[in-house]
Amino acid sequence: MKVLDLQCPDGHRFEGWFASADDFESQRSRKLVECPMCGAKDVNRLPSAPRLNLSGATEASSRPAADEAAHRQAAAMRVLREVLDKTENVGDRFAEEARRIHYREAPSRNIRGVASAEDAQALVEEGIEVMPLPVPAALKGSLQ
Numbered sequence: 001m002k003v004l005d006l007q008c009p010d011g012h013r014f015e016g017w018f019a020s021a022d023d024f025e026s027q028r029s030r031k032l033v034e035c036p037m038c039g040a041k042d043v044n045r046l047p048s049a050p051r052l053n054l055s056g057a058t059e060a061s062s063r064p065a066a067d068e069a070a071h072r073q074a075a076a077m078r079v080l081r082e083v084l085d086k087t088e089n090v091g092d093r094f095a096e097e098a099r100r101i102h103y104r105e106a107p108s109r110n111i112r113g114v115a116s117a118e119d120a121q122a123l124v125e126e127g128i129e130v131m132p133l134p135v136p137a138a139l140k141g142s143l144q
């Protein structure tokens with residue numbers, strides 16, 4: 001048996017059980033497959049997705065969640081790019097430069113760079129504000 005994700009022209013999604021994909025095609029061409037909600041016979045097969053559950057309603061509501069995750073990721077990327085635009089890259093001199101700025105030995109500005117966990121911890125203990133910035137691998141090349 002094969003479980004296929006199907007959709008009618010009205011956008012109703014449902015599942016059909018067939019002996020094989022060919023069996024579905026054959027039944028569909030003979031108009032034997034119909035939408036359980038509106039009875040439409042022009043049913044299309046959707047690309048199969050991981051099965052989350054068997055209820056059409058719950059499955060539909062899982063889509064916005066995936067969209068939301070994508071939106072969140074896009075928003076995080078925007079914030080990251082903004083930070084990159086507004087900061088000066090001091091590379092591995094980050095800890096040193098952050099101290100110089102903190103003690104007013106260097107002009108006040110926003111910097112970014114690389115610091116070891118120990119350096120970052122030491123800066124925090126000295127009252128210097130540091131923000132860990134997780135940089136996605138895709139952006140690494142443009143950073144250094």
Ligand SMILES: [Zn+2]
Nearest residue numbers: 008012035038
């Ligand atoms: Zn329908």
